[in-house]
Amino acid sequence: MRILAIETSCDETSAAVVEDGRELLSNVVASQINIHALYGGVVPEIASRAHTEALSGTVAKALTDAEITVDELDAVAVTNTPGLIGALLTGVSFAKGLAFSAQKPLIAVHHIRSHIAANYIARPELKPPFYALVVSGGHTSILAVDDYTEYRTIGQTRDDAAGEALDKAARVLGLPYPGGASMDKLAFQGDIHAIPFSISKVNGSPYDFSFSGLKTSVINYTHTLESRQVEIDEKMKTDIAASYMNALVNNITSRLEVLIQNEERRPIVLAGGVAASKNLRNAISTLCGKYNVEFYFPPISLCGDNAAMVGAQAFFELQKGNISDMTLNAFATSSAD
Ligand code: KG4
Ligand code: ZN
Numbered sequence: 404m405r406i407l408a409i410e411t412s413c414d415e416t417s418a419a420v421v422e423d424g425r426e427l428l429s430n431v432v433a434s435q436i437n438i439h440a441l442y443g444g445v446v447p448e449i450a451s452r453a454h455t456e457a458l459s460g461t462v463a464k465a466l467t468d469a470e471i472t473v474d475e476l477d478a479v480a481v482t483n484t485p486g487l488i489g490a491l492l493t494g495v496s497f498a499k500g501l502a503f504s505a506q507k508p509l510i511a512v513h514h515i516r517s518h519i520a521a522n523y524i525a526r527p528e529l530k531p532p533f534y535a536l537v538v539s540g541g542h543t544s545i546l547a548v549d550d551y552t553e554y555r556t557i558g559q560t561r562d563d564a565a566g567e568a569l570d571k572a573a574r575v576l577g578l579p580y581p582g583g584a585s586m587d588k589l590a591f592q593g594d595i596h597a598i599p600f601s602i603s604k605v606n607g608s609p610y611d612f613s614f615s616g617l618k619t620s621v622i623n624y625t626h627t628l629e630s631r632q633v634e635i636d637e638k639m640k641t642d643i644a645a646s647y648m649n650a651l652v653n654n655i656t657s658r659l660e661v662l663i664q665n666e667e668r669r670p671i672v673l674a675g676g677v678a679a680s681k682n683l684r685n686a687i688s689t690l691c692g693k694y695n696v697e698f699y700f701p702p703i704s705l706c707g708d709n710a711a712m713v714g715a716q717a718f719f720e721l722q723k724g725n726i727s728d729m730t731l732n733a734f735a736t737s738s739a740d
Pocket of ligand 2: 514518539540675676707708
């Protein structure tokens with residue numbers, strides 16, 4: 404079963420061909436990072452226009468790389484939710500047009516489900532049930548994945564996503580956009596105990612997260628230094644990055660530890676853009692080692708937004724009979740369950 408998948412939920416235009424949900428035949432990612440870096444964040448209208456310009460070429464390259472024609476495809480899949488509405492609509496419209504003209508089944512894929520499915524490509528032996536921790540620029544959630552198309556959200560952020568908190572701190576420190584990767588790298592060089600950034604708790608909801616307090620504390624910390632006319636030198640920057648990253652990672656692992664201690668024992672699967680963080684991977688790996696729990700994470704190339712993961716999840720949606728018709732729409736928000 405060979406599926407052409409399209410992803411345009413945020414700032415990457417991507418197309419891929421995936422066989423049987425596990426084997427990558429091609430994966431083309433056209434990043435818009437350079438365009439948005441000018442503004443320090445994603446500008447939705449610019450993202451939609453850039454997707455429109457890049458889509459045909461990206462899909463054509465994915466087909467060429469996979470050495471397959473449209474006629475030979477078994478289905479066309481697309482991310483339809485959640486994400487930037489204008490950006491999602493470009494991909495959904497393209498996929499509908501292609502599926503209709505080629506008379507192929509159309510499969511809608513949820514963005515969070517697809518991030519988790521990136522792990523199926525890298526680890527053929529991985530099968531539900533497991534717990535997934537999805538950490539990206541727009542989402543931070545813990546889900547019980549009971550089957551390939553059955554999910555239960557058991558915890559999520561009440562405010563900002565972990566990636567957003569990292570990007571904001573990076574911006575405050577003058578690091579280039581998007582800042583997650585720079586923060587992750589810098590954090591290895593600093594003192595994690597230099598600044599006491601706190602771990603938040605959400606009363607009565609042990610698996611929910613909150614990152615807005617942490618985000619505000621780094622802004623306040625640097626503003627206080629500035630008001631005292633203290634220059635933030637490179638050493639201070641690395642210490643702030645290390646302490647901040649440590650607090651952010653502990654916020655996440657503290658929830659996972661409660662999960663491991665109190666819920667049914669299942670493997671833990673990491674997903675999303677922030678899954679590329681070495682600090683986070685190391686910490687979860689140590690935690691899982693302590694409790695002898697299996698830990699899966701995707702290769703760096705499949706952590707950020709890409710269509711390969713969409714093609715992987717689409718295979719399981721198709722097997723379940725989840726086929727869309729030409730009334731398929733895009734939605735800015737929706738849960739993965
Ligand atoms: O999944 P993703 O590409 O987009 C969303 O669906 O939101 O995630 C993007 C997020 C950004 O916040 C970015 O800074 C973060 O992933 N990120 C990282 C790393 N690479 C990207 N965070 C920590 N360490 C990294 N190496
Ligand atoms: Zn994403």
